[in-house]
Amino acid sequence: MADASSPPAPAPLGAEDLADARLAPWPASPWPAPRRDGGGGRMNPLFTILPVSALAIGLVLLVAVAVILVATRRARPRKVDAGGSCNGDGKPGAPTSSCSSHNTRCGYAAAAGVGCIYAGRLGFSAPPPPRSRGAQVFTYRELERATDGFSEGNVVGRGASGAVFRGRLADGTPAAIKRLRLDHRRQGEREFRIEVDLLSRMDSPYLVGLLGYCADQSHRLLVFEFMPNGSLRSHLHPSASGGGGGARQPLDWATRLGIALDCARALEFLHEHSSPAVIHRDFNCSNVLLDRNLRARVSDFGMAKLGSNKADGQVVTRVLGTTGYLAPEYASTGKLTTKSDVYSYGVVLLELLTGRVPVDTRRPPGQHVLVSWALPRLTNRQKLVQMVDPALQGQFALKDLVQVAAIAAMCVQTKAEYRPLMTDVVQSLIPIAKPTPAMSCSSTPIRAALEHVIFMGSSHCGSKTSS
Numbered sequence: 001m002a003d004a005s006s007p008p009a010p011a012p013l014g015a016e017d018l019a020d021a022r023l024a025p026w027p028a029s030p031w032p033a034p035r036r037d038g039g040g041g042r043m044n045p046l047f048t049i050l051p052v053s054a055l056a057i058g059l060v061l062l063v064a065v066a067v068i069l070v071a072t073r074r075a076r077p078r079k080v081d082a083g084g085s086c087n088g089d090g091k092p093g094a095p096t097s098s099c100s101s102h103n104t105r106c107g108y109a110a111a112a113g114v115g116c117i118y119a120g121r122l123g124f125s126a127p128p129p130p131r132s133r134g135a136q137v138f139t140y141r142e143l144e145r146a147t148d149g150f151s152e153g154n155v156v157g158r159g160a161s162g163a164v165f166r167g168r169l170a171d172g173t174p175a176a177i178k179r180l181r182l183d184h185r186r187q188g189e190r191e192f193r194i195e196v197d198l199l200s201r202m203d204s205p206y207l208v209g210l211l212g213y214c215a216d217q218s219h220r221l222l223v224f225e226f227m228p229n230g231s232l233r234s235h236l237h238p239s240a241s242g243g244g245g246g247a248r249q250p251l252d253w254a255t256r257l258g259i260a261l262d263c264a265r266a267l268e269f270l271h272e273h274s275s276p277a278v279i280h281r282d283f284n285c286s287n288v289l290l291d292r293n294l295r296a297r298v299s300d301f302g303m304a305k306l307g308s309n310k311a312d313g314q315v316v317t318r319v320l321g322t323t324g325y326l327a328p329e330y331a332s333t334g335k336l337t338t339k340s341d342v343y344s345y346g347v348v349l350l351e352l353l354t355g356r357v358p359v360d361t362r363r364p365p366g367q368h369v370l371v372s373w374a375l376p377r378l379t380n381r382q383k384l385v386q387m388v389d390p391a392l393q394g395q396f397a398l399k400d401l402v403q404v405a406a407i408a409a410m411c412v413q414t415k416a417e418y419r420p421l422m423t424d425v426v427q428s429l430i431p432i433a434k435p436t437p438a439m440s441c442s443s444t445p446i447r448a449a450l451e452h453v454i455f456m457g458s459s460h461c462g463s464k465t466s467s
């Protein structure tokens, strides 16, 4: 029985009350109170819109999450695996030797040393040492695709260390892909390591940029910016270069001076704006490449050496390089300094002036070696004019010719210490190297604004400016 003093028990809600409770007006709702829809009345739009929008929002969110997941998987740069293994496709699997890198100065050791490319496994090992620039790691398959299976038709040149192919990367970037021959002397492997190590930490508009590399199992490939006008050699000495590139107009005086200045700036950068200094060691006209505006950039760092910290920066090393370009003291003793490059630069300057190759045994006696033939003429105005490439006659002012000849003469002096610094060469050439119309619309000025930025031995990372 119910206690009379206690409050009355609430009457049980009837079906109608429940219905009314559901139909209680929604406070602050902009919509009219929903009506029970039983007899064909208009449904409150909230009933329709809310569940539909919730469903739509949910779907959109799901799709967005899926897209983000896919995008981050794709965008995640393939990393050099510090301890993983991979097979030729860059998939985990095939055993390789350990890739742990002790080289904290650069990221090449793990990549180049044992050929492990991380592609697809989340790494739990220590992150690889930072690569200072955007040199990308490619799989062999990717480069195969970029070059139509390394087809003969895409060969743009062949050097001692392998063939160079024209290619187009997946994002459309044109590239020169150098497939190194790995011989028993492991010179190709050494060259690969040096190029990746040095070029991925240097950035200058006067060096051919390294876009990436591939160290997939036994394959070693280097991917460079494509230089559509090939090597300086193919322009100056087309017959000696196997005629590659077809018939070409001889380079004119202004273009040659521009090339001389670009090369001087490249070497200035290596010698005086890099720490420690980099000695190219094989500077010659095959390693000077020309862009579409005939601006020059220096390539081929496979033989480069870091200068020592001693006052004279001298290192003693095996004599490597190209005949006709070797500084006498380096050729005879193996003592290498930045002044060895200055000598080689002088030889290239003489080639630009005369159109002659450094060594030509088909010429009369006394004219075989360009330097010996040219030196006495460089300081004699009359002989000087006669020694100039006949293709240049009438294009230069005598005072400019005398100035260039004086620079060349200084560079090829027998005594290394009397040769100028590359900075001096740059300063001497600036007033006489006037930009041609082609040069003034070159791609280089943008890069030139970033000139002389170097990240050697620094953890500071810069991204590479594209050409």
Ligand SMILES: Nc1ncnc2c1ncn2[C@@H]1O[C@H](COP(=O)(O)OP(=O)(O)OP(=O)(O)O)[C@@H](O)[C@H]1O
Pocket: 156, 157, 158, 159, 160, 161, 162, 163, 164, 176, 178, 208, 224, 225, 226, 227, 228, 230, 231, 234, 286, 287, 289, 299, 300
């Ligand atoms: N980045 C590039 N863009 C366009 N062509 C290139 C590029 N790199 C090289 N080549 C072409 O390939 C040729 C061979 O280049 P490579 O660097 O292999 O050999 P090299 O310097 O001529 O000789 P070696 O390596 O024996 O000193 C060059 O002469 C040039 O014609």
